[in-house]
Amino acid sequence: MNERILEIDHLGxxxxxxxxxxxxxxxxxxGKTKELLGLVASTVLxxxxxxxxxxxxxxxxxxxxAELYDAxxxxxxxxGSIVIPHLRHAVDTIDQLRTEQGSNQT
Amino acid sequence: MNERILEIDHLGxxxxxxxxxxxxxxxxxxGKTKELLGLVASTVLxxxxxxxxxxxxxxxxxxxxAELYDAxxxxxxxxGSIVIPHLRHAVDTIDQLRTEQGSNQT
Amino acid sequence: MNERILEIDHLGxxxxxxxxxxxxxxxxxxGKTKELLGLVASTVLxxxxxxxxxxxxxxxxxxxxAELYDAxxxxxxxxGSIVIPHLRHAVDTIDQLRTEQGSNQT
Amino acid sequence: MNERILEIDHLGxxxxxxxxxxxxxxxxxxGKTKELLGLVASTVLxxxxxxxxxxxxxxxxxxxxAELYDAxxxxxxxxGSIVIPHLRHAVDTIDQLRTEQGSNQT
Amino acid sequence: MNERILEIDHLGxxxxxxxxxxxxxxxxxxGKTKELLGLVASTVLxxxxxxxxxxxxxxxxxxxxAELYDAxxxxxxxxGSIVIPHLRHAVDTIDQLRTEQGSNQT
Amino acid sequence: MNERILEIDHLGxxxxxxxxxxxxxxxxxxGKTKELLGLVASTVLxxxxxxxxxxxxxxxxxxxxAELYDAxxxxxxxxGSIVIPHLRHAVDTIDQLRTEQGSNQT
Numbered sequence: 303m304n305e306r307i308l309e310i311d312h313l314g315x316x317x318x319x320x321x322x323x324x325x326x327x328x329x330x331x332x333g334k335t336k337e338l339l340g341l342v343a344s345t346v347l348x349x350x351x352x353x354x355x356x357x358x359x360x361x362x363x364x365x366x367x368a369e370l371y372d373a374x375x376x377x378x379x380x381x382g383s384i385v386i387p388h389l390r391h392a393v394d395t396i397d398q399l400r401t402e403q404g405s406n407q408t
Numbered sequence: 409m410n411e412r413i414l415e416i417d418h419l420g421x422x423x424x425x426x427x428x429x430x431x432x433x434x435x436x437x438x439g440k441t442k443e444l445l446g447l448v449a450s451t452v453l454x455x456x457x458x459x460x461x462x463x464x465x466x467x468x469x470x471x472x473x474a475e476l477y478d479a480x481x482x483x484x485x486x487x488g489s490i491v492i493p494h495l496r497h498a499v500d501t502i503d504q505l506r507t508e509q510g511s512n513q514t
Numbered sequence: 515m516n517e518r519i520l521e522i523d524h525l526g527x528x529x530x531x532x533x534x535x536x537x538x539x540x541x542x543x544x545g546k547t548k549e550l551l552g553l554v555a556s557t558v559l560x561x562x563x564x565x566x567x568x569x570x571x572x573x574x575x576x577x578x579x580a581e582l583y584d585a586x587x588x589x590x591x592x593x594g595s596i597v598i599p600h601l602r603h604a605v606d607t608i609d610q611l612r613t614e615q616g617s618n619q620t
Numbered sequence: 621m622n623e624r625i626l627e628i629d630h631l632g633x634x635x636x637x638x639x640x641x642x643x644x645x646x647x648x649x650x651g652k653t654k655e656l657l658g659l660v661a662s663t664v665l666x667x668x669x670x671x672x673x674x675x676x677x678x679x680x681x682x683x684x685x686a687e688l689y690d691a692x693x694x695x696x697x698x699x700g701s702i703v704i705p706h707l708r709h710a711v712d713t714i715d716q717l718r719t720e721q722g723s724n725q726t
Numbered sequence: 727m728n729e730r731i732l733e734i735d736h737l738g739x740x741x742x743x744x745x746x747x748x749x750x751x752x753x754x755x756x757g758k759t760k761e762l763l764g765l766v767a768s769t770v771l772x773x774x775x776x777x778x779x780x781x782x783x784x785x786x787x788x789x790x791x792a793e794l795y796d797a798x799x800x801x802x803x804x805x806g807s808i809v810i811p812h813l814r815h816a817v818d819t820i821d822q823l824r825t826e827q828g829s830n831q832t
Numbered sequence: 833m834n835e836r837i838l839e840i841d842h843l844g845x846x847x848x849x850x851x852x853x854x855x856x857x858x859x860x861x862x863g864k865t866k867e868l869l870g871l872v873a874s875t876v877l878x879x880x881x882x883x884x885x886x887x888x889x890x891x892x893x894x895x896x897x898a899e900l901y902d903a904x905x906x907x908x909x910x911x912g913s914i915v916i917p918h919l920r921h922a923v924d925t926i927d928q929l930r931t932e933q934g935s936n937q938t
Contacts, residue, residue: 736901
């Protein structure tokens with residue numbers, strides 16, 4: 303669906319998407335750290351699509367399951383029990399991504 | 409006021425406070441990274457007191473201003489312009505903490 | 515399901531539903547403008563069902579796709595990237611409603 | 621999926637789950653009242669999974685449909701029309717739980 | 727300031743205020759229970775003015791400090807550490823209200 | 833403080849500020865309508881600084897008090913009673929801006 307959004311050709315929306323991509327590039331902080339920040343922000347704001355997007359990046363960039371769980375624990379403490387369904391979703395997505403990788407790094 | 413909260417002596421609240429402290433200790437992720445996660449979570453959830461708390465920890469643990477700004481930029485993109493007043497607050501707090509340190513690390 | 519809610523016959527809930535309907539009637543502002551306000555409010559609060567409801571009204575009342583996209587861009591800026599999945603949903607709903615109309619006004 | 625979460629064996633997450641369970645036990649307030657508090661908190665924060673969880677507890681502990689609707693009305697007033705889709709969900713869940721009970725207590 | 731709001735004489739706003747008052751009257755649930763629901767909803771949504779308003783009602787209607795703390799603990803678990811500054815505010819307000827009462831019921 | 837934020841010279845943050853300004857310019861929708869959208873979005877997200885910013889623009893662009901109240905009523909219905917303190921703040925700001933204008937347009 304992102305293709306469809308770019309197709310509607312709204313200048314502001316396209317520039318927002320570019321800015322969003324740029325925010326996770328290596329800069330003062332490396333991209334790997336910033337994807338973890340994106341994951342925690344998405345979790346406390348309770349957006350499963352955003353969680354999945356950042357988990358894909360996080361796993362590609364080399365975070366281990368234990369590190370991801372530790373980040374999700376921070377999100378759980380900050381955001382409270384209302385975050386639990388999204389924690390479940392995140393653990394499920396990590397499992398699927400690891401299965402796709404054909405490897406389980408705990 | 410945290411003293412007053414502990415004084416009311418509610419077991420659940422005291423255990424929550426302990427768990428909250430524990431979440432930022434070195435574990436799979438180091439405490440320095442987790443304080444940055446706490447900062448971004450607090451910023452997208454728009455809580456100035458929480459931002460200040462995590463900024464104090466972040467600066468004590470050695471994050472530079474440039475790194476903190478880069479983390480806050482992730483929070484701004486994820487959370488949108490509604491975050492701007494809290495970004496202003498965060499920059500102001502960083503300035504004050506650096507003045508107290510008697511040093512400016514940009 | 516709104517029928518089922520009215521069936522439970524709670525006076526407060528029924529009065530809330532009436533008040534909600536009344537809020538979008540022509541008054542100091544016309545209903546067309548207020549449905550656009552409802553759309554943007556629903557988007558920054560990230561409720562797909564509410565987005566769909568207001569999009570149906572917005573399209574019935576004559577807003578063009580370009581105008582709707584421009585309103586959604588405001589919601590994107592205010593609410594940040596966490597809004598993107600709902601922006602995708604909104605564009606998809608607009609497409610479906612236009613197909614049902616048998617006309618595409620870009 | 622809670623089993624899977626416990627299986628990942630993160631100490632902080634496990635302790636959070638224990639603390640969460642403990643919060644709804646009889647204490648200064650009885651568990652029945654606290655499950656109703658959990659229901660309203662879940663409704664204004666707009667989490668269907670959490671609403672369902674607390675509705676199961678609320679019905680097991682003896683709240684009637686009329687009492688649950690009255691609590692949901694408070695949530696609707698506090699949280700606004702954005703809560704309506706979750707109110708619909710809650711009424712639907714109550715209906716299902718009563719059907720499973722083989723009894724309708726209005 | 728509520729006087730000023732009523733003075734602007736917007737029919738929808740006035741009806742909303744009436745509906746809001748009605749939501750906390752004795753009905754299927756008694757007003758005392760519903761004020762506690764309002765307190766927890768206000769706490770997880772992190773609104774100090776709303777917390778203060780409901781605390782005044784809760785104390786007038788006879789909830790003890792221990793019961794209020796137990797309700798606030800539910801809010802803390804559901805809403806997470808981001809709620810802590812509002813928990814502090816609530817405990818401070820309870821202390822002030824008890825001082826005004828000239829009595830401390832713990 | 834916006835000057836201080838621009839001074840920190842983070843490219844992403846500066847580009848976000850530019851994009852934010854651009855979102856309220858005349859385009860498919862005129863700027864006047866978009867400032868009203870910004871006002872309602874800020875009100876349901878409960879940010880007083882953002883409400884004040886958009887009210888200044890809204891009044892400069894010619895919205896009357898009655899129109900602003902009608903927009904705020906939509907925000908109140910969508911966002912619920914938790915919005916009331918911000919509605920009070922908005923009415924107070926409108927009063928101050930009108931006094932500064934030396935004219936009262938109801």
